[in-house]
Amino acid sequence: MPSEPQRHDTTNFKLRLTNVSKRYGHSDALVNANLVVSKGECVTLLGPSGSGKTTLLNVVAGLLPPDEGEVWIEDRLATHLPAYERDIGMMFQNYALFPHLTVYDNVAFPLRMRRERGARLRERVGAALAVVSLADKAHRMPSELSGGQQQRISLARALVYEPSIILMDEPLAALDKKLREQLQLEIRRIQKRLGITMLYVTHDQQEALLLSDRICLMNNARIEQVGSPDDLYFRPRSVFAADFIGDSNIFPAEVVTMSAGQACLRGPGGSTLQAATDLALKSGDKVQVMIRPERLRIGTPGQATELDDNCVPATLLETTFLGEATRYYASGPTGETFVSKALAGASSGVAPGEPVLLTADRDSIIVLSPDRDGR
Numbered sequence: 001m002p003s004e005p006q007r008h009d010t011t012n013f014k015l016r017l018t019n020v021s022k023r024y025g026h027s028d029a030l031v032n033a034n035l036v037v038s039k040g041e042c043v044t045l046l047g048p049s050g051s052g053k054t055t056l057l058n059v060v061a062g063l064l065p066p067d068e069g070e071v072w073i074e075d076r077l078a079t080h081l082p083a084y085e086r087d088i089g090m091m092f093q094n095y096a097l098f099p100h101l102t103v104y105d106n107v108a109f110p111l112r113m114r115r116e117r118g119a120r121l122r123e124r125v126g127a128a129l130a131v132v133s134l135a136d137k138a139h140r141m142p143s144e145l146s147g148g149q150q151q152r153i154s155l156a157r158a159l160v161y162e163p164s165i166i167l168m169d170e171p172l173a174a175l176d177k178k179l180r181e182q183l184q185l186e187i188r189r190i191q192k193r194l195g196i197t198m199l200y201v202t203h204d205q206q207e208a209l210l211l212s213d214r215i216c217l218m219n220n221a222r223i224e225q226v227g228s229p230d231d232l233y234f235r236p237r238s239v240f241a242a243d244f245i246g247d248s249n250i251f252p253a254e255v256v257t258m259s260a261g262q263a264c265l266r267g268p269g270g271s272t273l274q275a276a277t278d279l280a281l282k283s284g285d286k287v288q289v290m291i292r293p294e295r296l297r298i299g300t301p302g303q304a305t306e307l308d309d310n311c312v313p314a315t316l317l318e319t320t321f322l323g324e325a326t327r328y329y330a331s332g333p334t335g336e337t338f339v340s341k342a343l344a345g346a347s348s349g350v351a352p353g354e355p356v357l358l359t360a361d362r363d364s365i366i367v368l369s370p371d372r373d374g375r
Contacts, residue, residue, distance in 0.1 A: 012039055013037060013038055013072075014037050014038060014040075014041070014073070014074060014165055014197040015060065015071075015072070015165055015197070016035070016037075016072040017033050017034060017036075017056070017059075017060070017069065017070070017072075018070045018072070019032050019034060019068060019069040019070070020032070020033045020056070020059060020068065020069030020070070021033070021066060021067050021068040021069055022064060022066050022067055023067050028221045029052060029055040029221055030052045030055045030056055030059065030221050031052075031221045031222045032068075032069070032222070033052070033222070034223065035216055035223065035226065037165075038197075039195075039197055040195040040196065040197055041197060041198075041213045041214065042188070042191050042196075042200060042211055042213050043198070043199055043200070043212065043213065043214050043216055044200045044202055044207075044208040044211055044212040044214075044215050044216065045057060045199065045200065045201045045202070045218060046202055046205065046208040046215050046216065046217050046245075047203065047218035047219055047224075047244070048203060048219070048244070050220075050221075051218040051219050052218050052221040053201045053202075053218055054169060054201055055221075056218070057167055057169055059071060060088070060165075061083055061086070061088055061090060061167055062078070062081060062082055062084075062085075062086050062088070063083055065079075065080065066079065073086060073087070073088075073164060074164065087163050087164040087165075088163050088167060089110075089157075089158035089159065089163035089165070089166040089167070090167045090169070091151075091154050091158045091166065091168045091169070091171045092154070092169055092171065093169060093170045093171055093172075093173050093174055094174070095142070095150045095154045096154065097142040097154060097157075098142075099141070101141075101142075102138065102139050102140065103129070103134065103137050103138050103139070103141075103142065103145070103153050104125060104129075104138040104139060106153060106157055107125050107128055107129060107156045107157045107160050108125045109157065110157060110160055111124060111125070111161055116161075124160055124161075125138075125160060127160075128157075128159050129156055131156065131159060131190055131194070132152040132155055132156045132159075132190070133152070134149060134152055134153060134156065137149065147175055148182070148183060151172065151183060152186070154171070155171075155187065159190075159194070159196070164197065165199060166196055166197070166198050166199075167198075168187075168198065168199070168200040168201065169201045170201055172184065172207070184207055184210050184211060187211065188211050191211075205244065205245050205246065208245075209229045209233065212228075212229055213228070214228055214229075215228070215229055215232050217232060217240075217241055217244065217245070219240050219244075224237075224238060224241055225237045225238065225241050232245050233292070235366065236368065237368070239288050239368050239369075241368075242290040242368055246292065247292070247293050247339060248290050248291070248292060248293070249290065249291045249292070249293065249296060249339060250288055250289070250290050250368070251267070251268060251288070251336050251338075252286060252287070252288060252289070253266060253268075253273060253286075253287055253288070253289045253367075254266045254284065254285070254286055255281045255282065255283055255284060255287060256283060257283060258281045258282060258283065261276055261277065262274065262275075262276055262277075263275050263276075263279075263281055263367060265289065265365075265367070267310075267312060268312055268333050268334050268336055269312065269313060269334055270333075271310075271311060271312045271313070271333070272311075273289065273310045273312075274310060274362040274365070275289070275310075275365035275366070275367050276362060276363065276365075277366075279367055281367070287368065288367075289366065289367055289368065290366040290368055291360050291364055291366070292364065293327070293339045293340055293341035294341045295360055295361070295364035296338065296339070296341075296358055296359075296360050296364075297340065297342075297358070297359045298330065298356050298357075298358055299349070299350075299356065299359070300349060300350055300354075300356065300357065301313065301355060301356070310360045310362065310365055311357055311358070311359050312333070312338070312357070312358040313333055313356075313357060313358075314330035314331055314333070314356050314357070314358050315331045315353065315355055316328060316329075316330050316350050316351065316352050316353065316354055316355075316356045317329040317330055317352060318352050321344070322344075323344065324344055325341050325343055326341070326344055327339060327340070327341050328342070330358060338358055340358065
């Protein structure tokens with residue numbers, strides 16, 4: 001089936017993909033992709049290797065022709081336009097700077113290719129270098145700069161001619177963790193200040209959560225779910241989405257009753273769970289349920305109150321101190337391992353081997369759709 005067309009401000013879109021597919025022989029690289037990106041929005045393509053992220057990006061860039069579907073850039077049908085007519089900037093993982101040109105000339109290159117000259121060219125190059133805080137490095141050679149500085153020059157070159165959309169293909173993957181985090185914040189700051197429309201590819205979930213207005217999660221050449229970082233983290237739609245982004249407790253349950261969007265479930269060891277869901281479920285359906293560790297409370301059986309909608313008895317296995325938080329591991333009534341996370345200093349008051357009660361509000365219980373492979 002096609003991914004569901006997005007209902008996200010389609011009157012103000014910068015980019016729209018409609019039922020786009022790409023195949024190599026009998027192998028699907030992209031299947032019925034529907035995506036809308038609004039003006040000034042940063043959308044991240046997130047997913048494991050082979051999920052279709054780079055294929056989708058290359059179709060947008062005009063580097064790969066789709067086998068089916070349409071690509072619209074603003075009000076222009078761009079499906080078969082060559083890359084140089086799409087008004088798109090690209091930033092790559094390997095910088096792609098010319099080693100024999102100065103920083104200034106690297107940034108000026110796209111303008112010169114567009115026959116920009118004189119004072120206007122100098123003004124635009126200076127402004128782009130100022131945006132990335134490297135105006136004082138204009139006459140250096142790329143080899144004289146650090147990896148982070150070279151990547152900022154690459155960003156300035158992508159910005160200088162003010163393209164309609166900037167595409168980024170894992171541009172920070174080769175940098176060390178600290179520098180990568182600094183540049184993530186820098187890219188986010190620049191993108192918001194200039195109102196840039198950006199499509200960003202990554203397999204790093206933390207990077208996606210930090211940079212994105214919305215995340216397009218991909219799996220097996222298909223779009224799995226599109227939503228805000230908050231949506232993807234707290235309201236995943238499938239087992240894959242729940243498992244791929246962040247830590248999660250995922251376990252089986254059975255529907256007992258379903259009424260007006262409220263499901264009563266039979267959980268581990270016969271425990272009763274209440275959850276809100278918009279899935280079309282009926283009594284007897286087998287489902288998977290997710291609770292994020294920070295939404296799962298742990299305490300002694302005597303601490304349960306009438307406010308705790310969902311209670312699962314368990315045995316505490318171990319406690320791990322992480323600095324800013326403490327992680328608790330507990331064994332459920334049928335052998336499941338549950339993880340609870342609390343801010344440091346909030347002691348559970350129980351020791352390993354003692355019985356505990358795991359509780360969560362009904363809004364924290366997420367009923368998941370089965371994955372395409374039936375999980």
